[in-house]
Amino acid sequence: MTAILEINGLNKSFGGIKATDNLSLTVEQGELHAVIGPNGAGKTTLISQLTGMQFPDSGSVKFKSRDITRMAAHKRPHLGIARSFQITSLIMQMSVLDNVALALQACDGHSFRFLRPARSVNSLRERGRALLDRVGLADNADSPTAALSHGEHRRMEIAIALASEAELMLLDEPMAGLGAQESTEMVGLLQDLKGKHTILLIEHDMDAVFALADRISVLVYGHIIATGTPDEIRGNEAVQHAYLGEEA
Amino acid sequence: MRAGLTVLVMVALAVVPPLLYWYANPFYLDLASRLVILGIAAVSLNLILGYGGLVSFGHAAFLGLGAYAVGIPAHHWLYGGMDAIATTNGWVQIALAVGVSGLFAFLTGLVCLRTRGVYFIMITMAFAQMIYYLIVSIEEYGGDDGLVIDTRSELPFINLDDPLQLYFLGYVSLLVAMLLVRMIVHSRFGMVLQGAKGNEERMISLGYNIYAYRLVAYVISGAMAGYAGALLGNFTTFISPEMMDWSRSGELMFMVILGGFATNVGPVLGAVAFIVLEEVLSSWTIYWHLPFGLMLIGVVLFARGGLVGLFTGRGGKK
Numbered sequence: 001m002t003a004i005l006e007i008n009g010l011n012k013s014f015g016g017i018k019a020t021d022n023l024s025l026t027v028e029q030g031e032l033h034a035v036i037g038p039n040g041a042g043k044t045t046l047i048s049q050l051t052g053m054q055f056p057d058s059g060s061v062k063f064k065s066r067d068i069t070r071m072a073a074h075k076r077p078h079l080g081i082a083r084s085f086q087i088t089s090l091i092m093q094m095s096v097l098d099n100v101a102l103a104l105q106a107c108d109g110h111s112f113r114f115l116r117p118a119r120s121v122n123s124l125r126e127r128g129r130a131l132l133d134r135v136g137l138a139d140n141a142d143s144p145t146a147a148l149s150h151g152e153h154r155r156m157e158i159a160i161a162l163a164s165e166a167e168l169m170l171l172d173e174p175m176a177g178l179g180a181q182e183s184t185e186m187v188g189l190l191q192d193l194k195g196k197h198t199i200l201l202i203e204h205d206m207d208a209v210f211a212l213a214d215r216i217s218v219l220v221y222g223h224i225i226a227t228g229t230p231d232e233i234r235g236n237e238a239v240q241h242a243y244l245g246e247e248a
Numbered sequence: 249m250r251a252g253l254t255v256l257v258m259v260a261l262a263v264v265p266p267l268l269y270w271y272a273n274p275f276y277l278d279l280a281s282r283l284v285i286l287g288i289a290a291v292s293l294n295l296i297l298g299y300g301g302l303v304s305f306g307h308a309a310f311l312g313l314g315a316y317a318v319g320i321p322a323h324h325w326l327y328g329g330m331d332a333i334a335t336t337n338g339w340v341q342i343a344l345a346v347g348v349s350g351l352f353a354f355l356t357g358l359v360c361l362r363t364r365g366v367y368f369i370m371i372t373m374a375f376a377q378m379i380y381y382l383i384v385s386i387e388e389y390g391g392d393d394g395l396v397i398d399t400r401s402e403l404p405f406i407n408l409d410d411p412l413q414l415y416f417l418g419y420v421s422l423l424v425a426m427l428l429v430r431m432i433v434h435s436r437f438g439m440v441l442q443g444a445k446g447n448e449e450r451m452i453s454l455g456y457n458i459y460a461y462r463l464v465a466y467v468i469s470g471a472m473a474g475y476a477g478a479l480l481g482n483f484t485t486f487i488s489p490e491m492m493d494w495s496r497s498g499e500l501m502f503m504v505i506l507g508g509f510a511t512n513v514g515p516v517l518g519a520v521a522f523i524v525l526e527e528v529l530s531s532w533t534i535y536w537h538l539p540f541g542l543m544l545i546g547v548v549l550f551a552r553g554g555l556v557g558l559f560t561g562r563g564g565k566k
Contacts, residue, residue: 051453077455089453091446102443105436106454112464117434164455 004029004168004198010059012045019045020056021222032194034201034209037219038243043202044086047172051083052076077106082166084157086173090145096156097141100128103163135159135189151182158189168198175205187211218242249560254513261419266412277411283523284418285479290503290515291425292472298509299433300465301445305369306376307500310349310470312492313379314477317345319395319487326398338401342478349474350467357466361459373494383489394488401482408482418479425472430512441465506547508554517555
């Protein structure tokens with residue numbers, strides 16, 4: 001296997017708080033790699049640095065051997081990195097299909113095109129509908145995004161992440177706020193993506209993580225304390241300590 | 249429904265002012281000319297404010313630059329000096345108005361668009377005031393006292409000294425401006441612009457360099473307002489720094505918000521309401537700004553889609 005994402009000695013502090021502390025992590029091509037950790041472990045800060053919303057104080061991030069540590073956020077998707085948001089981040093004023101079409105449009109060359117109405121571009125609309133169909137939202141394509149439920153928004157996030165056909169998908173807590181039934185559906189959806197895309201899954205939901213992940217890394221106080229298969233992690237003492245020891 | 253309203257408003261603007269001019273009081277055509285010209289500026293502001301979510305408080309600067317791009321060449325043509333730009337040729341003057349405004353939008357946009365929210369409002373206003381004081385300080389062009397344009401722009405087939413021809417040039421320009429903005433808004437570019445208004449972080453994550461898209465929109469908007477300024481200079485034949493004062497920028501914002509932002513006909517309706525109210529209220533009282541302000545507050549509070557929302561029975565695009 002070859003590494004698609006290599007994170008080396010990453011550090012990020014906010015004032016006196018070390019949100020990321022000498023963090024190193026490698027994601028292999030094709031795997032579903034989950035990052036778990038208690039609240040405040042620095043999961044969101046890690047994602048921010050991988051997407052370029054924040055830059056680390058030191059350390060490096062390499063994507064396919066290319067250093068992207070300080071690359072602007074809007075350039076990264078074009079290398080093949082897509083993301084979903086922990087807190088649903090959609091364009092509420094637009095229709096569901098418009099949201100997905102915008103994601104497709106982003107990968108379809110520049111958008112300094114002024115003449116033709118974007119909604120009449122069949123390639124964008126049809127591919128958009130196909131993606132919505134894949135996440136089970138085909139019937140909602142023309143609804144205003146704001147009218148959909150939270151669970152449906154979560155699935156829109158996945159459809160948008162899929163739109164770029166990215167090699168690496170960064171999924172930031174796709175189960176956040178989902179009910180039991182919706183969680184099961186989301187696990188099914190991710191199961192379907194597994195193997196087709198390399199996925200770095202940041203997740204709180206343990207059942208989902210252990211059901212899905214090829215490998216799991218455990219993040220505590222900004223540092224990876226263990227990486228391994230679900231079985232290895234289950235049996236790891238340091239992990240049990242972090243989760244059950246002091247905090248329980 | 250909204251398309252019907254647009255047609256109604258534009259047909260009324262084509263028919264009513266000439267009839268008033270012929271059968272009632274010629275003065276009404278003056279009002280209508282000011283209306284369509286300010287309407288173009290409001291339509292251009294709507295592109296960035298309504299569809300782009302960029303609350304620019306310095307739009308009058310473009311109007312002023314456009315007007316001076318007519319006034320200054322005409323001044324030199326008559327009184328000598330600056331041979332390079334001394335002309336009454338309308339094409340040259342309009343090209344100058346559009347070019348200078350667009351360039352000003354580009355240079356200030358490079359800085360302004362790095363800021364957000366209140367800071368963006370303040371910095372666009374600051375740049376506009378900068379131009380205001382620059383013009384005030386230039387004695388040659390009248391400074392504070394303004395500049396009389398002795399000769400209107402010369403264009404083929406059109407005589408701008410004829411108020412009716414001037415009006416229809418403004419009217420057709422407004423129509424073209426509306427169609428242009430409509431086309432831009434629905435294009436791929438327009439979708440990106442509106443997406444960035446709806447969710448900046450999402451658009452960046454999709455790979456859009458929204459700064460570049462906004463800058464282009466800002467330049468288009470500024471250039472259009474500059475064109476409106478060239479018409480305004482020809483209409484008033486007297487220009488002064490006062491026309492680019494921040495309160496003028498505020499009036500353009502009123503029009504967009506009052507009429508219904510992010511709708512095609514909204515800014516035009518807003519311009520109609522503004523001109524009519526200004527005329528009616530100021531004939532009653534010199535303190536007309538007070539009832540006018542109260543009405544604006546009323547519209548903002550109770551009719552979120554502006555006048556377009558009121559007339560079509562639903563809010564405009566939020």
